[in-house]
Amino acid sequence: MVKAVVGDETQLKLAENRLTRSAIPSQVGLVIGKLSSNLDKGFVYDLVPTPSNDNGEPPCSLIDGVGVGNSKKKGSSRTKSQPESSTLFVDNEWVSEHARQVSRMLLGGMKVVGIYIWVNESSFKNSAITLCQTVKGVAQAASLVENDWNERLLIHISYSPLRWTCRNCSLAANIASSNLRPCDFKMGKVLSSLQTFRCTYNFDIRLPLGHEDGRHIGRFADVFRHGIMIHAKELRSSKALIDGKLEDIIMSLLSRVEMLCDEADRESESIADGGKDSRNQISIEKPVPQLNLGAQRKQYNISFPRRVFIPWLEGTYICDYIKPSETVEVVKDNCVDLMSMEAPTDASEILEPEYEAPPLITSTTKSFWDIAAHDSSAAKSDNSVSKRNEGSTHRKSAKSSDLNPMVAVMVVVLSIIVGLVFFLIRAA
Numbered sequence: 001m002v003k004a005v006v007g008d009e010t011q012l013k014l015a016e017n018r019l020t021r022s023a024i025p026s027q028v029g030l031v032i033g034k035l036s037s038n039l040d041k042g043f044v045y046d047l048v049p050t051p052s053n054d055n056g057e058p059p060c061s062l063i064d065g066v067g068v069g070n071s072k073k074k075g076s077s078r079t080k081s082q083p084e085s086s087t088l089f090v091d092n093e094w095v096s097e098h099a100r101q102v103s104r105m106l107l108g109g110m111k112v113v114g115i116y117i118w119v120n121e122s123s124f125k126n127s128a129i130t131l132c133q134t135v136k137g138v139a140q141a142a143s144l145v146e147n148d149w150n151e152r153l154l155i156h157i158s159y160s161p162l163r164w165t166c167r168n169c170s171l172a173a174n175i176a177s178s179n180l181r182p183c184d185f186k187m188g189k190v191l192s193s194l195q196t197f198r199c200t201y202n203f204d205i206r207l208p209l210g211h212e213d214g215r216h217i218g219r220f221a222d223v224f225r226h227g228i229m230i231h232a233k234e235l236r237s238s239k240a241l242i243d244g245k246l247e248d249i250i251m252s253l254l255s256r257v258e259m260l261c262d263e264a265d266r267e268s269e270s271i272a273d274g275g276k277d278s279r280n281q282i283s284i285e286k287p288v289p290q291l292n293l294g295a296q297r298k299q300y301n302i303s304f305p306r307r308v309f310i311p312w313l314e315g316t317y318i319c320d321y322i323k324p325s326e327t328v329e330v331v332k333d334n335c336v337d338l339m340s341m342e343a344p345t346d347a348s349e350i351l352e353p354e355y356e357a358p359p360l361i362t363s364t365t366k367s368f369w370d371i372a373a374h375d376s377s378a379a380k381s382d383n384s385v386s387k388r389n390e391g392s393t394h395r396k397s398a399k400s401s402d403l404n405p406m407v408a409v410m411v412v413v414l415s416i417i418v419g420l421v422f423f424l425i426r427a428a
Contacts, residue, residue, distance in 0.1 A: 007044035009187035027118040088127035096141035103142035104255040112142040114153030128177040309351040
């Protein structure tokens with residue numbers, strides 16, 4: 001259990017100045033850092049505000065006693081005259097989605113370890129349950145590996161008076177205000193203590209299509225996730241570990257699978273929307289991650305998104321993934337939208353150590369199912385040929401066995417006739 005938290009003073013002071021200069025009464029965002037269960041300590045590297053949703057609405061707002069959002073009132077500002085009954089409204093789904101996408105961009109031991117909230121003291125106290133629900137949603141969304149979360153941080157920045165407090169939120173099944181427990185919080189030099197190193201890992205995974213009984217063959221995405229988790233257990237003996245774990249490689253592989261699944265979901269939604277107006281047209285095939293592997297006989301070649309690295313804070317890096325059809329310009333946009341940072345002006349600062357592997361399936365390459373079908377038909381053909389050969393041999397042996405007695409009888413008859421001829425000649 002985390003009992004003390006140290007935040008990077010430089011980055012947190014920048015966030016504090018940004019918030020105090022703004023006129024917004026509330027803001028919610030993600031806490032980027034690391035939790036150490038061995039030390040019962042947490043480290044905070046930066047605060048990343050959650051952007052407005054697709055409709056341009058802020059992810060959180062203040063609601064007074066009669067249910068009116070203060071942040072949506074014209075000319076609203078941060079004042080001490082806000083009603084004591086004001087509570088927070090937080091768009092949990094939007095904040096969780098932000099956490100899910102940001103977690104893909106973090107390297108090594110860095111994670112989304114919680115949320116921060118910029119709001120007055122009374123509204124914070126009135127919104128404890130809401131904030132606990134938001135913290136739990138963020139933890140679930142940002143953890144690609146199952147059972148990777150049991151506690152997260154909730155940092156409150158109050159502006160009346162200006163004060164920082166940190167609470168440990170235990171993510172139990174039942175959400176209650178008692179889940180929040182205060183912990184010591186101070187600022188210091190955190191980022192400067194980080195070390196950066198490079199490690200290249202080449203992997204080759206063979207994925208089983210089913211169990212021994214030949215059943216339970218699922219979707220491509222499910223089989224791939226299961227295969228990666230099995231592969232992750234084999235990586236524990238690697239020397240390039242972070243806190244005894246090889247999370248960076250595992251998270252990177254899972255992130256790429258999630259991106260393929262996201263793309264498949266978007267394609268499915270567009271197909272469904274288009275199908276409403278064109279039900280009589282030819283149906284479009286399912287995206288590859290949604291395919292049932294047990295029913296496929298076609299060749300598929302899926303290119304993994306490539307990982308690129310972007311400079312972040314004090315010599316550290318974050319990462320992003322680009323598809324074969326995309327350029328690094330997409331990465332720059334993601335840095336601005338998701339991480340609330342300035343995009344690199346020099347494209348050479350973005351590192352691209354990975355390259356696209358040549359396709360394993362070509363026009364002359366047969367798929368697994370083609371080979372399996374060919375072997376099966378060949379086996380049946382060989383079996384039928386052997387049966388035909390066996391039948392013809394049997395018929396030949398039967399004919400030869402029937403022929404032998406006839407020859408013997410003919411020889412005996414011929415001998416008798418020859419003997420009679422000689423007897424008649426001598427008698428004459």
